[in-house]
C-alpha cells in the first residue's frame with residue numbers, strides 16, 4: 152500500500168506491505184527516511200521522527216536559526232552536498248566546470264506511467280504500486296532541474312530509482328548519480344560476495360563502522376570480484392533469526408555501493424552505477440534514468456531474506472516466458488572437447504547425453520571461423536565447415552532427430568584480431584584514446600556504443616538463430632573492458648539494446664548468460680537470461696562456497712550447475728559422482744565432460760541421477776530455499792515446495808571418529824508424520840583402498856587391473872537411510888545411520904569419506 156498522510160501539517164509517505172515498509176517525512180522540502188525495513192503501521196510515522204543531536208557547531212543549518220534543520224544529523228532518502236549534509240553524497244553535478252548544488256525540494260507526487268520508463272534499461276515487472284516523489288531544484292541557476300525518486304512496491308521487495316530531468320536552460324554534467332540513498336538506524340554487519348575467476352561469490356562479513364566500506368566493480372562487468380548485491384545484518388543474526396537487509400541492482404556494468412556509519416549512528420547506504428570517471432552530459436531537455444535498486448528485509452535471519460529475494464527474482468526479474476518454467480537438463484561439450492571436435496564427435500556425445508537423460512545439447516565455443524584455439528575467429532559467424540561439413544542446420548537437425556533440443560554458444564561482444572570482422576572493421580574496436588590495444592584472452596571488445604556495431608551483432612546472431620532451429624543460447628563474454636566512465640556506462644546500455652533486439656521477439660529461446668563463468672551474475676542480465684553460468688569452477692567442493700554465496704541473493708533456478716570430470720580440471724580434486732550431482736541438483740543441472748570416456752558405472756549412475764533430478768526438478772529449481780542446522784564442517788541446503796522437501800547434506804573433510812550426524816528439516820507441519828528417504832547412491836569398490844585385502848580371498852593390488860576393472864563395471868550401493876517421524880522431530884533433528892569408521896562393514900553403513908554428501912527427500916506419510 153502506498154499512502155500520503157498529513158498529520159499536524161506535516162506530509163508523510165507510507166510505502167509498505169507484509170514484507171517490507173518504508174516511511175518518509177517531507178520536512179524542509181527534503182525526504183527524511185523515517186524507516187526502511189520491518190512492516191510497521193502508518194500510525195507509527197510521528198513516533199519515528201527523530202531530532203538532531205547537536206544541530207550546531209560546526210553543523211550547518213538548512214534553515215537559519217532552526218537547529219532541527221541540521222541535515223547532517225537526520226536520516227535522509229536523498230541528499231546533496233552543499234545543504235549541510237557531509238555524509239557521502241548520492242549526486243554530483245557540474246555547471247561550467249564547477250560543482251553545483253541543486254538543492255532539490257519536494258514539489259509533487261504521482262504514479263509512474265509505463266511510458267515513463269527508459270526502454271533500454273531492464274526493469275523489474277509486476278509492482279503492486281509505484282509512486283514518484285518529484286523534487287525541483289531551488290538553486291536560482293538551475294530552475295526547472297527535476298529529480299524523481301521512484302518507489303515501487305513488490306510483494307517481497309522495494310525497488311527504488313532516481314531520474315534526473317533537465318528542464319532548466321543550463322547544460323550540466325553529471326559526475327555521480329546513485330539509484331538510491333538510505334540512512335538506516337543502529338548497528339550492522341555488512342556482507343559482500345567477492346572473488347575472482349573460478350572462485351566467485353564467496354561471502355565476507357565485516358562490521359559497519361565510521362570508515363566507509365565500498366563494494367564496487369571497475370572491469371566493465373558487474374564482476375566476479377564484487378557482486379553488486381550485498382547484505383546488512385544485525386550483529387548475531389543467524390540462518391533462522393534476526394534482522395537482515397538485502398540490496399541489489401538491476402545493472403550489469405561497473406557498480407558502486409557504500410555503507411558508512413555517521414557520527415549520530417545512521418548507516419548511509421548508497422547503491423548505483425560506478426561514478427568512477429563518469430561525466431555524463433545532461434543538456435537542457437535531457438534526462439538520465441539510473442538502474443533500479445532493490446531492497447529486501449527479513450526479521451527471520453538469512454533464510455527469511457533468501458525467501459524474499461528469491462521470490463522477487465523469480466516473479467519480477469526473470470523474463471515472463473520463463474517464470475517458474477522448468478529448465479532442461481543440458482549437456483555442454485566445452486569441458487569435454489574445448490575446441491577439438493567435429494560433427495561425428497558431437498553426435499557421439501549427443502547420443503550418450505540422450506541416453507543418460509539430457510534434454511538439450513549445447514555446442515560451445517569453436518564452431519565458427521578459424522576457431523581452433525582462442526586466438527582466432529571471434530567476431531565471425533561463418534560456420535567452420537571443416538568441423539561441421541553439414542553446417543549448423545545439419546547438426547541441429549541430427550540433434551533434434553535424437554529427440555534433443557539444440558543450443559549454441561556465442562561471444563558476440565568480442566573479436567580476435569585474427570578474424571574477418573576485425574580485418575574489415577578495425578575501427579569497431581573499443582579502446583581508450585591514445586593507448587592500447589590491450590588484449591585479454593587474445594580478444595578485443597567491440598564498441599557497443601556504435602549503432603553499426605550493434606546492428607552487426609543483432610543481424611549476425613539473429614540470422615543464425617532463425618536458420619539453425621536453436622532453443623538455447625549461451626551468451627559469453629570473456630574480458631575486462633579497456634574503458635571506464637561514460638564509455639563503460641554507455642557500453643552496457645548498448646548491450647541491453649542488443650539483447651532486447653535479439654531476444655524480445657524470441658521469448659522461447661532460453662538464454663544463459665556467462666562471462667568467464669560468473670563475471671556478470673546480476674539482476675540486469677537476469678532480466679534477459681533466466682539462468683547464468685555461475686562459474687567455470689565445477690568442482691563441487693568449490694561450488695559449495697560459490698552457490699552458497701549466490702543463494703543469498705539469487706534463486707536456484709538462476710544458477711547453471713554442471714557435473715564435470717574428476718579429478719577436476721582446475722583444482723585436480725577427485726570427488727565422488729554422487730557429490731558432483733548432489734551439488735548440481737540445487738541449480739539448473741547439466742553435464743559437462745567427455746561422455747566418450749565415461750565409464751559404464753558412471754553411465755548407470757548418471758542415468759539414475761538425472762532421473763531423480765527430473766522427478767524432483769520443480770522443487771530443486773523453484774522450491775523455497777533455506778539452510779538448516781548442519782554441524783560444524785557440514786552444510787545443509789534445503790528446498791521445499793510445500794509438498795516435498797529435499798535436503799542436501801554436504802561434507803568437506805571428514806574427521807576420524809566422527810560424531811553422530813543429525814538431519815534437521817525446517818518448516819514441516821510438526822503434527823504430521825513424514826517419510827524420509829535418502830537418495831540411493833553408488834559407491835566405487837576402490838574407495839576402500841587397501842582394506843579390500845582383508846575381504847578378498849587373495850590380496851589384490853588396489854591400483855591393479857582387477858580393482859580398476861571392478862571400478863569400471865561395478866559399484867556398491869551406499870548405505871541407505873529411511874525413517875518415519877513427526878515434523879516436530881525433524882525440526883529438532885533425527886540421527887542418521889552409522890558412518891564408516893574403519894571397522895565393521897554392514898550394508899546399512901554410510902561411507903562418508905572426504906567430499907561425501909547425501910540427499911534426503913521428505914514427503915508426508917501416506
Ligand code: DGJ
Nearest residue numbers: 485515516665667668687
Ligand atoms: C568461458 C566460459 O565460462 C566457458 O564455459 C566456455 O564457454 C568458454 N568461455 C569458451 O571459450
